[in-house]
Amino acid sequence: MIIDVHGHYTTAPKALEAWRNRQIAGIQDAALMPKVSELKISDDELRESIETNQLAKMRERGSDLTIFSPRASFMAHHIGDFQVSATWATICNELCHRVATLFPDHFIGAAMLPQSPGVDPKTCLAELEKCVKDYGFVGINLNPDPSGGHWTSPPLSDRHWYPVYEKMVELEIPAMIHVSTSCNACFHTTGAHYLNADTTAFMQCLTSDLFKDFPTLKFLIPHGGGAVPYHWGRFRGLAQELKKPLLKDHLLNNIFFDTCVYHQPGIDLLTTVIPVDNILFASEMIGAVRGIDPETGFHYDDTKRYIEASTLLSAAQKQQVYEGNARRVFPRLDAALKAKGK
Amino acid sequence: MIIDVHGHYTTAPKALEAWRNRQIAGIQDAALMPKVSELKISDDELRESIETNQLAKMRERGSDLTIFSPRASFMAHHIGDFQVSATWATICNELCHRVATLFPDHFIGAAMLPQSPGVDPKTCLAELEKCVKDYGFVGINLNPDPSGGHWTSPPLSDRHWYPVYEKMVELEIPAMIHVSTSCNACFHTTGAHYLNADTTAFMQCLTSDLFKDFPTLKFLIPHGGGAVPYHWGRFRGLAQELKKPLLKDHLLNNIFFDTCVYHQPGIDLLTTVIPVDNILFASEMIGAVRGIDPETGFHYDDTKRYIEASTLLSAAQKQQVYEGNARRVFPRLDAALKAKGK
Numbered sequence: 001m002i003i004d005v006h007g008h009y010t011t012a013p014k015a016l017e018a019w020r021n022r023q024i025a026g027i028q029d030a031a032l033m034p035k036v037s038e039l040k041i042s043d044d045e046l047r048e049s050i051e052t053n054q055l056a057k058m059r060e061r062g063s064d065l066t067i068f069s070p071r072a073s074f075m076a077h078h079i080g081d082f083q084v085s086a087t088w089a090t091i092c093n094e095l096c097h098r099v100a101t102l103f104p105d106h107f108i109g110a111a112m113l114p115q116s117p118g119v120d121p122k123t124c125l126a127e128l129e130k131c132v133k134d135y136g137f138v139g140i141n142l143n144p145d146p147s148g149g150h151w152t153s154p155p156l157s158d159r160h161w162y163p164v165y166e167k168m169v170e171l172e173i174p175a176m177i178h179v180s181t182s183c184n185a186c187f188h189t190t191g192a193h194y195l196n197a198d199t200t201a202f203m204q205c206l207t208s209d210l211f212k213d214f215p216t217l218k219f220l221i222p223h224g225g226g227a228v229p230y231h232w233g234r235f236r237g238l239a240q241e242l243k244k245p246l247l248k249d250h251l252l253n254n255i256f257f258d259t260c261v262y263h264q265p266g267i268d269l270l271t272t273v274i275p276v277d278n279i280l281f282a283s284e285m286i287g288a289v290r291g292i293d294p295e296t297g298f299h300y301d302d303t304k305r306y307i308e309a310s311t312l313l314s315a316a317q318k319q320q321v322y323e324g325n326a327r328r329v330f331p332r333l334d335a336a337l338k339a340k341g342k
Numbered sequence: 343m344i345i346d347v348h349g350h351y352t353t354a355p356k357a358l359e360a361w362r363n364r365q366i367a368g369i370q371d372a373a374l375m376p377k378v379s380e381l382k383i384s385d386d387e388l389r390e391s392i393e394t395n396q397l398a399k400m401r402e403r404g405s406d407l408t409i410f411s412p413r414a415s416f417m418a419h420h421i422g423d424f425q426v427s428a429t430w431a432t433i434c435n436e437l438c439h440r441v442a443t444l445f446p447d448h449f450i451g452a453a454m455l456p457q458s459p460g461v462d463p464k465t466c467l468a469e470l471e472k473c474v475k476d477y478g479f480v481g482i483n484l485n486p487d488p489s490g491g492h493w494t495s496p497p498l499s500d501r502h503w504y505p506v507y508e509k510m511v512e513l514e515i516p517a518m519i520h521v522s523t524s525c526n527a528c529f530h531t532t533g534a535h536y537l538n539a540d541t542t543a544f545m546q547c548l549t550s551d552l553f554k555d556f557p558t559l560k561f562l563i564p565h566g567g568g569a570v571p572y573h574w575g576r577f578r579g580l581a582q583e584l585k586k587p588l589l590k591d592h593l594l595n596n597i598f599f600d601t602c603v604y605h606q607p608g609i610d611l612l613t614t615v616i617p618v619d620n621i622l623f624a625s626e627m628i629g630a631v632r633g634i635d636p637e638t639g640f641h642y643d644d645t646k647r648y649i650e651a652s653t654l655l656s657a658a659q660k661q662q663v664y665e666g667n668a669r670r671v672f673p674r675l676d677a678a679l680k681a682k683g684k
Contacts, residue, residue: 263575
């Protein structure tokens with residue numbers, strides 16, 4: 001079984017974006033604010049948006065199940081206040097739930113949170129709990145920078161975030177640490193802000209003792225861990241300067257990396273330096289990089305090809321990356337699969 | 343000949359830091375502001391600080407010449423106003439000049455600029471010109487984020503920076519794109535901010551047509567290019583989405599990477615994906631990571647060992663990385679060496 005732990009609903013029917021644009025207009029002029037009930041997307045529209053896109057590609061490439069969350073760049077937590085984010089998160093999560101209900105063998109949900117800059121993350125817990133308990137979602141996306149590139153929140157190691165971690169531990173769900181659109185002109189969203197956030201989050205954990213307070217907390221760092229594996233020697237050395245334990249003991253019981261690295265040498269580096277237990281298959285498809293690599297003739301984001309072509313991983317290790325690790329890091333996913341006899 | 347293109351004066355006598363602390367105190371209380379003349383460091387003190395540190399390690403590891411600039415984390419352009427930065431840059435550059443004068447076969451200068459957040463970069467040109475014309479410096483360090491982690495300046499592709507580029511082109515000097523201390527609690531200085539800035543700078547160039555305006559402008563991206571080589575497929579794919587030329591044509595006549603990557607797999611990735619013409623030997627020694635890697639028994643930042651051990655580079659290619667590329671990217675370095683018959 002091949003589980004892709006990083007998929008977003010990037011192909012939602014246009015009505016969603018249109019509603020969001022009206023919501024954004026409504027922030028300035030309350031008379032323009034649309035009601036939630038004004039957004040109408042039929043099951044057929046959902047089906048088509050998935051069958052012709054993600055599901056078609058999953059069949060073509062040979063993956064079975066995608067952990068599916070709202071489009072990351074559209075979370076845009078910096079827009080409006082908590083109420084704006086709360087309404088938007090409710091809508092986006094519900095759409096992912098409907099997709100998972102329509103395609104129960106191929107999609108299972110992960111939630112976006114109604115984060116808002118300067119607002120206590122505790123306010124996200126109701127939506128989080130609903131998604132896990134009522135919708136059967138198996139994880140969340142946690143945005144370490146709801147300001148969208150201004151980095152005004154405290155580091156992930158700060159007690160500010162502890163209410164979310166307490167709930168994650170209670171519900172046995174991991175968080176993918178995933179920022180949204182950058183509204184800082186310095187940072188291109190998918191080419192700089194995403195990767196920077198991955199590196200930043202890892203380093204925030206490295207300098208802290210967060211996982212002493214939460215020994216079972218699990219973070220998935222997307223995009224192959226940003227710059228981290230490429231600079232693994234630097235991070236090992238920095239941990240040493242800071243008198244921290246070896247990274248293996250200090251962080252790798254709690255931090256995992258996905259395989260959203262879009263070329264063979266990158267995947268080979270990842271599997272060389274990061275223990276196989278800490279690598280989870282993912283493609284972030286259909287996402288930031290949709291083209292065909294002229295050097296290979298295949299899609300950049302067809303990451304399964306790189307895993308398949310790896311001469312560094314044994315067949316058993318590939319299966320761990322494809323399935324075993326995901327079932328361990330997402331216990332609710334494992335339980336859902338077992339309940340279906342898988 | 344082995345040229346290390348990335349060295350900072352991290353081991354300056356304590357009197358320098360003491361003077362800087364007084365200068366910082368003087369920002370609040372003018373009565374405390376020290377005079378430049380109150381900083382007294384003798385040639386013997388300079389000699390000792392170099393002979394027992396950088397030069398000892400250069401001899402031990404077998405490199406010949408270091409391009410030497412003021413300590414990057416101490417530039418701290420966010421502190422005080424332009425005048426504070428100007429005085430501080432003058433002092434720090436002069437010290438590097440004195441080191442280069444004392445050890446002319448082993449050190450040659452690169453300048454820090456008196457940048458200050460929100461101040462026109464044009465104000466840096468006098469110091470830049472003095473360093474190049476009077477001191478014989480061969481390059482500069484350009485900080486894309488003088489705010490120290492708040493990223494309040496326009497991207498490097500903005501006309502804001504053009505006066506610096508015009509002067510660089512006129513004087514035939516490249517810039518290393520190097521941030522300083524982070525005063526944003528989210529970003530660890532050497533573990534996140536440095537690497538993020540490298541990735542950010544590359545992406546700012548990728549999305550722009552900067553090198554159409556300045557076809558001979560040269561940027562050196564330190565720390566092995568941040569996350570860029572590890573995500574080379576992503577960047578190739580993003581350029582393709584943006585209808586830019588192949589990265590080779592779009593950026594690699596103007597952008598170069600150093601070898602400050604502190605483990606063998608990282609260096610091997612760098613040399614696998616980046617053309618050898620674009621890789622310049624460097625160690626940033628004595629810098630962020632000073633320890634001995636327990637996995638190898640050698641210093642993390644002894645990057646020459648990784649180049650030596652590379653099975654991917656031929657002897658001729660290693661010589662290019664060690665010397666040829668540096669002489670091409672830093673034409674004033676080449677001229678200075680030729681003037682000495684080297």
